[in-house]
Structures are given as C-alpha cells and as structure tokens.
Amino acid sequence: MPLVSASELADGEHRTHASLRECADNYVLFREFFESAGIALHVLSADGVILESNPASQELLGYTPAEQVGRLAISLSPPDDNELGRELGRELRSGARHAVTTERRFFHKDGHIVWGQLTISRLSQSGGGRMIAMIQDITERKVMEGQLVKQAFQDELTGLANRVLFRDRLQHALARCSRGDGRVAVLLLDLDGFKHVNDTLGHAVGDELLQIVGRRIASTVRAGETVARLGGDEFAVVCESGAHDDDLEALATRLLTLLRMPVHLGGREVAVDVSIGIAIATPEDDELSLLRNADSAMYAAKSSGKSGVRRFNATMHQRALDWNALESELRMGVERNEFTLDFEPVVHLATGTLHGFDALLHWQHPTHGRLDWERIAPIAEHTGMTVHIGRWLLSAACRQAAQWAHANGTPLSVSVPVSGQQFASTTFLEDVGAALEASGLSPHQLQLDITERDAMHRPDHAQRTLASLKSLGVKRVIDHFGTGYSSLRHLQAFAVDALKIDRTLVAGMEQGEEETAMVHAIVALAKSLRVDVIARGVDEPTHLQFLREIGCHRGQGRLYSFPLPERHHS
Secondary structure, three states, X not given: OOOOOHHHHHHHXXXXXXXXXXXXXXXXXXXXXXXXXXXXXXXXXXXXXXXEEOHHHHHHHOOOHHHHOOOEHHHHOOHHHHHHHHHHHHHHHHOOOOEEEEEEEEEOOOOOEEEXXXXXXXXXXXXXXXXXXXXXXXXXXXXXXXXXXXXXXXXXXXXXXXXXXXXXXXXXXXXXXXXXXXXXXXXXXXXEOHHHHHHHHOHHHHHHHHHHHHHHHHHHOOOOOEEEEEEOOEEEEEEOOOOOHHHHHHHHXXXXXXXXOOEEEOOEEEOOEEEEEEEEOOOOOOHHHHHHHHHHHHHHHHHOOOOOEEEOOOOHHHHXXXXXXXXXHHHHHHHOOOEEEEEEEEEEOOOOOEEEEEEEEEEEEOOOEEEEHHHHHHHHHHHOOHHHHHHHHHHHHHHHHHHHHHHHOOOOEEEEEEOHHHHHOOOHHHHHHHHHHHHOOOHHHEEEEEEHHHHHHOHHHHHHHHHHHHHHOOEEEEEEEOOOOOOHHHHHHHOOOEEEEOHHHHHHHHOOHHHHHHHHHHHHHHHHHOOEEEEOOOOOHHHHHHHHHHOOOEEOOOOOOOOEEHHHHO
C-alpha cells in the first residue's frame, strides 16, 4: 500500500505552489512598501552593515541608496551615540529582544545633524539574522524641545543661566561641598543707578547694558563657574574652585573695576556702579539660605553708600529685614508728611557773615525716630523714590527761603542737594522752574548741589543740564569735590559757580599732608576757573585758619553752628 496516495501528493504539491505564490506576492508587497515608504528604511546584516536603503533614506540623510549600501549603520551617527547602538544590536542578535526603539542623531550628507526615531526589528529566522531599521524624522520636535529647555533654564535676554538653573547648580555644588569637596560661595551683584538708564535712555538701551554686564561678568569668573541673571538688574555667581577668601576678594575687586567702566550706548556714555554681596556656605546652609545671606550682604553694601563689597555676617540678616521694611514704608512717609528740613548756616570765612543755608532732609519715622538722608538715600534710590522726595525737598527749601526773605528783608541763598536720579530725570528742569515760581524765590538765591560723582556719571547730560540751569539764573555747585571722579576737561565744560570741598578732606588736614595738599590744590583750581570754593566740615579753629590763609571763600560746620530746624531761622 503506498505511503502517500496520489490525491494526497497532488494536494501537497498544490499547497507548495500556493505557498510559493504567497511568498512571491509577499516579496512583491515588501518591495513596493520598501521603495515607496515615506520613512527611511534600511535592511541590515547581522553585523549592522547596510544591505539596502530606500529612496526616503536619501531624503532624510542626503546620501543616495547606493552611497549607503556597504556602510556600517553606526557610521551615520555621531560617536557619542554609537555605544547605545552597539548595545541594542547585541540584544537583537542574542534574541533577548525582537525590536528596539530609541532616539538618536544622524549625519546629513551636507554636515548638519538630523534627529530620528530609530526602530530596529529582527526579520524571521529565515532572514539569516538580518534586521530592518526604520528612521522617522523628529528633527523639528527635538528643536522645539531644545527651545523649551532653553526657555526653562536660560535667561532670554543675556543667555546666562536663569534663577531655576542657578538654584539647581547651587544645590549640586552644596551637595559636593557636603561630601568634603571644597567650599561654595555665592556672589550677588545688583546694579546701582540702572533705573536711571531705563528712565532716561529707554528700555532698549537698558537691555543692551544688561547684556554687556552679563558678558563682562562671564568673562571675569573662572571657567565652569555658573553666572546667572536672577531678574531685573540682579546677577549671581556660584564659586567653588575659587571660594577661598583671597580669591573671592580678588574676584569682587575685578568685577567692581570692570563693571564701572563706561560704555557707549544710544549715542551716549553710560556707566553704572555695582553693589556686591558675598556669602560662603556653612554646613547648615541650603541654596535658599545661602542666597538669602548673599542678598543681605548685598543690601549692606548698598546701605553703606553703594559701589562696594560686603561679606555676610550674622547681623546683616536683621539689617536686611529692616531695609525691606523701610522700603515699604518710605512712600507712606512722603504721603504722611513725615519729612522735615534742617538748615546748616554757610558763612563767608573772611568776615564770618552769614551767606545762606544748606537744606538737609530728615525722615521722622514713627518708630525708628529721626533718620538722616544718608540712611534714606540708598533705599530711596532702590525704590525709585528719590525724584519724588527730591521734588518735595526743592519745593520746601525754596518756600522757606522765600519766607525768610519776606520776613527779614535780607535775601539769603539756600543750597539744595540734588540726587543722581533727580538730576537725570527728564522733569528736573521743569521741577526747578515750578519750585521757583510757586515760592516766589529769586533764582539767584537758589543753589543746587550736584555731586561730583553724579555729574561725571553722564558728563554730556550734565553739561547740558548745568547750562540750562545757568540760563534760569540758578547757582550750580559741584558737591563732595575731591573724591576722585572729575577730569579737568569736563570740569571746565560744566560752567559751575562753585566747588564744595568734601568734609573728609577738611577733617583729614590735621592728620595728613596728602589731604592738606588736596585742599590747597582744589582752592587753587577754583581760582584758576574763577569760581567760588566752599568747605564742608569746618569744625575746628585750625580748619578756619588754614582755609582763610589759602583763600577759601565760604564754609560750614560745627565751628559755626549745627544744623537747626527751620523755626530757629525765622
């Protein structure tokens, strides 16, 4: 009896032919799919050599299919991505996985990088260990993701780290420090006078200045240290390798010097000072407490006169809290008329006769008591209140001087200090005219004191404003002269009426030859410029004797009188 009947044999032959036809049909379908697919396809050998590439791969990578065949697939990607590719290939060949999917970079023929989602699958056992790779172009998505990451961690204006990235870097630095890997310090920098730039030159110039400041800071710190813009005009640096005392002091000094250098923006010379706070991490500090300590040190630098450096100590935190409280109360103080004036007599040194008065501002705080302008000024500048307060001071001083002239029949001058923000304000000349008109004071009785530093901050602006004041008939004085800011070229162009010698130079005449020589030189300079010279801080008879001998015109100080409330002059 035959093992297989004729009918069974015929049926088997029929099934074989059908299977062959199905395989042929499948192959045709595969070839059609391979050639017409909209995503890049590669057939790979077991060793990862490209055996076939479809037309879509040329669209993605720039290489023709013929140029791709025979190359290792990993050669199409940067070396950094290859180790992952090798690991995935081993898993596929071992049978541990049937398919793998990952995202990786690929070289385009013209040199740029494209991103693809790569899926590699093993073909059936009859495929001889071959694999098929599919690459879907995800470059646009990766670019968008990169932009989102950049927005999340990078300051858009300066390109520096933002507050989020800064805190993350600081956390990691503190973690390394806790393991005994060195010290960590934070430098917090706040620009002094930046609001002037925005108010007078516009935000576009202000933004350009912030970009320059960011580049200057980044160029000064050590490689690898994080520089961030925390917001507004506040910058920060995380120091690790250079977090030792001498290194921090040297870095702060370099930053002060570099950031003070003027730049030309909007057709003008622009300069700002900077206050720097330094805090060194202790074992108890986290990133928030360390940043808070640096902030307290920075406010201490501001409150001591700005443009300086302070290192955090335990008492600073309370002072910073007091500063913040005064900031919030300052505007209310103006609205509640808590500000008062004292007047310090100014005399002719040769005769001792009264020339006029200096107006001195005080804040009669409800709980802190009497606060001098030196205490208030940094806070007022930081909050932008100096223009408002200065306008009140100008009006009140003019009104009081006009009342004295009316009551006594003797016109006396009144000298009013002008802050840097007020001097730079676009309404300054208008405010001066309004104060004179409202009070009825004669313009030649008003003397405006502009500090040497503020005049030199923007010398072109100072020259124009001083010339306008001269046309009004108002006296112009360069105050705190001798502190080292002026150049003779600018001083000659300012056309002022007097120079006022800083009290520190007058006080130092008894101890140092340098101060004595400086006072002598200022008086000689005033004579050569044909302007008056006024000395602050004439407190001792020896001061008076020396100043008379060298020809100083006027003076003020304790030798004549302490500043007195306005009622004592009526």
